[in-house]
Amino acid sequence: MTLTFPVSIIEDRSRTSAALSAAVRSLVEALERHGTPTEHLDTPSAIQGSSRLFIQSSTIVFVIPQRDLAPGAAADDRLDELTELVQSVRAKNPYVPIYLFGELLTARRLPDDLLAEIEGVINAYEDTPDFVARTIERQAREHLETLTPPFFRALMKYANDAAYSWHCPGHNGGTAFLKSPVGSIFHGFFGEPMLRADVCSSVEDLGQLLGHSGPVAESERRAARTFGADRLFFVTNGTSTSNKIIWNSIVAEGDVVLVDRNCHKSILHAIMITGAIPIYLNPTRNRAGIIGPIPRSEFSRESIQAKIDANPFITDKSVKPRLMCITQSTYDGIVYNAAEIREMLDGEVGALHFDEAWLPHAAFHEFYRDMHAIEQDSKRTMRSPVYASQSTHKLLAGLSQASQILLRDAEEPTFRESIFNEAFLMHTSTSPQYAIIASCDVSAEMMAGPGGEALVGDALLEAVEFRRAMGRIQAELTRQDQWWFGVWGPESGPHDGLPDRAEWSLTPGAAWHGFHNVDDGFTMLDPLKVTLTTPGLTVNGEFEEFGIPGPLLTAYLAEHGVVVEKTGLYSLFLLFTIGVTKGRWNSLIAELHRFKHAIDANIPLEDCMPRFAASRPQYAQEGIADLAAKLHAAYRERDYANLSTDIYLREPEMALLPGQAWNTMTTGKVENVPVDELAGRITSVLLTPYPPGIPLVVPGERIGAHVVNYLKQEEELERLFPGFGGHTHGLVDGPNGRTVPCIVED
CATH class of the missing domain: 3.40.640.10 (Type I PLP-dependent aspartate aminotransferase-like (Major domain))
Known part of the structure; x- marks a missing residue:
């Protein structure tokens, strides 16, 4: 498989002469004749362009109009802007070849800071388009060959060599799948390159993960x-x-x-x-x-x-x-x-x-x-x-x-x-x-290199921009006596750009975090971890009159193609990775607006969440706001938020070491104990409530009465509102109700 990143040619046609534009077109045609993919970007200004283009180009060619080299302040400004652009490209991609293409280009007229960052200059009329195309192709090929790290390069080479394999896996580079209709669908979905690259440790050319040798090492x-x-x-x-x-x-x-x-x-x-x-x-x-x-x-x-x-x-x-x-x-x-x-x-x-x-x-x-x-x-x-x-x-x-x-x-x-x-x-x-x-x-x-800093910096910027956008909407709707979602975290301020590290430090007494035992300068919140809060519960555990439990919003978003990382009683957790884009988080905000409209209009679930309603017909005729109000009332009546926090505040008695408790499991010295009879028993499994997904008791620890109370409340909520009651891993469903594997005590 040949790598084919495009050659990117960036030209401001409003500024280039007819002759220079014709030379550029001749170069594009020569590149295409040679089979080199080319993106010819006509921008209003030669300093504008897509970040993706600069990262995913095999070579970048900036077309420089002759007037930009003419003496004078305006021309100097244009070259300064071009220098700044080239340096911004280098901040994200230090190795991509960059050429300047124009008329009468000489080092005497180009800034030293610009010359230091480029591979060379190409005069539009000195060499033939085919010669220039071959020069660019060679540079692009050499650049692409250096991009791939050792193991990936070796794996691509092996997969592309089309060698017959007599080793596992048994699909033999994907050919086994082609012998079955369903296998052919599988082959078409994942594609031949992935299946050819699915090999075993017998391929010595790839090195050994287990031995840390060869290209792996x-x-x-x-x-x-x-x-x-x-x-x-x-x-x-x-x-x-x-x-x-x-x-x-x-x-x-x-x-x-x-x-x-x-x-x-x-x-x-x-x-x-x-x-x-x-x-x-x-x-x-x-x-x-x-x-x-x-x-x-x-x-x-x-x-x-x-x-x-x-x-x-x-x-x-x-x-x-x-x-x-x-x-x-x-x-x-x-x-x-x-x-x-x-x-x-x-x-x-x-x-x-x-x-x-x-x-x-x-x-x-x-x-x-x-x-x-x-x-x-x-x-x-x-x-x-x-x-x-x-x-x-x-x-x-x-x-x-x-x-x-x-x-x-x-x-x-x-x-x-x-x-x-x-x-x-x-x-x-x-x-x-x-x-x-x-x-x-x-x-x-x-x-x-600088690519890592740029990727993380972009992710940070997207995360804080999302937070700022949500804050602006909340402020505007609050002035109109309307509800909106919150974002847990400090006030990120009205300023633009990357966040100020000091703002994200957890400090004693700060109202936003709600923690009572915080040390100054010891911890901070990572802006990339975004907790979206719904109305109904404060960070101090106070239930509000109006509330929308998080599981309902999560179910709505999932129905509309938005899947979150985890869900709390009145919160959703969103993960801003290096792959998040402006389009993605702006689409999320648009979906939140649609959810708000559904709540405000009390649209029946069969209309706003038809798939969910079909799977749980008991909710089909229910208005979504009515269901939210019933859930909120049930959580508030049971003080469920504080209950689910308090269960973690008492450290259980360790009756056996976790390893000893596991040994009782393997030797069969356990019995399934009904929830009502759990108080005082020693668990042999992890009990992990979701949310928050953190083990409550560890094998070998005694289960307290407060834990039993929580499990019973969880069970009751699930009975009243199937799908919204939460669940605890470690519980075993049986014909007579839920049980927990506990150690048989002498």
Whole structure:
């Protein structure tokens, strides 16, 4: 497969002479005769153009009218503007070849700043169009050949070589699918290149993910430089697997570990697998159900020692924790000052692990300075190595399950490569999906150089522009005594451009966040994590007279092609990635306006949500505003928002270690206990309410009466309003109602 990015020719035809325009057309015709795709952009001004064009061009040719080179202030301004444009292209794409095309172009008339950024100048009449076309084609080809990183380049070459394979997978480059009607549909949907690139580890030319050799290893080394790490390892089974690899390479049975109580369930699985003794660092929460930060005091030596002293499973009270793991950032976008945590805990714990599934972008923009695990130019820890696990498929451009592990060793090195590799082999498939490896490779390469900063900067700008637009609409509708949605976060101010870092820092007493235990300068909100709030509930847990529960808005948006990341009682979580565009978020605002109209007009669900109404006919005749009012009344009557927050504020009794509780599962020493009888029983599974999707009790912990009350309220709401009652993972539906697997106690 030949790469065919277009040659982009940018001409202001209102300024070019007839002769120069004819020369440009001759060049375009020559390029097309040679089979080179060309985009000839006729702009009102030669300094205007599409950002996409500048990024996705194999070569850019700016046509310079002779009048722009004439002496005088106006001509000087035009060249200054052209210089600024070329430099802005270089800020996003430092390698694309750029040529100037015109009449009588000489270095004597062109600014030095402009000459320093281009490949060359082309005089319209000195060489034939065919010669100039071949020159441009050669430069474009060389540019495209350097774009692809090592593994992706090797994979494309292998897939394009059309070699017969006698190895798995059994579809043999897609040919097996062509022997079946349904297989042919599958082949046509995914396309031959993807299927030809689906190979197995027998292809030595591609290197080995499990052995970190060949082009895979070269790409991992290249990505490590990009992310500022000593070592970087691609993982094709998601960050859940990355977390388990890190833990299995460091933690042994009986080791004490410090763990964010707000951690992902994969960390809890790692505790169960390793047999570690967890000490939890407890975050704050606001009354809108948003999980806040762990206070700074929880990381102090005194607080950690007090937890060790109080833990009955730790016999040696002088033990040093083997590992600390925190969620960075939280699901709701709270980011810690990682530099401060590294300094506080260096040498106090064996290793530092930052679960940065939601923060792989932070290394590429000054906005996140000190707020992520591994920074290339930061001070290296002395004794505790720093690990980060990142989901490049979440905010960067990896395919689903694309993940990576980053390591920055301490001044006193502790990394044991042989043990790490054994843990890697333990958790990684021997048949990795090569397209996922390639996406790890490419997503890292996209962030290299100034491109990474530009991509993250654009995402930040889109996120704050969305927030500002929502704020402007809210202010206008409030003046008209009408309702609108809110956006959780600080006032982003009337100014344009990128956000001011200071605005996003969580400060004590600030009304917007609703957290009661916040340390100045320790945490901030990532603007890319946008929590859209609906009317009905304040951050302090106060129910308002009028309300629209979040699950109803989520169901409406899904019906109309908008799928959100997660839903709270009165909130929706939107993720602004490097792929979000102005068109996308403006379309979302338009859909929110349509939802508002549906509520204000109380349109029946069968008209505004016909698919939902067909699947749940009990709501079909109901007006959408009437349903919202009934849901809101039910939530308010049960104080459901505060109930779903309070269940997290009491730390359960740990009766068994998580690993011990898991052993009872494997040996069958469990029984399913009805919800009504759960109080005081020891759970053998994770109980995880959605929302917020954070484990409430961990295997080995006793279930309190408050948890039972919550589960019963959840069950009652689901009975009254099917589809809107929430659900808790870990519950088992049976013929006599819901049960929870609990340990059989002697």
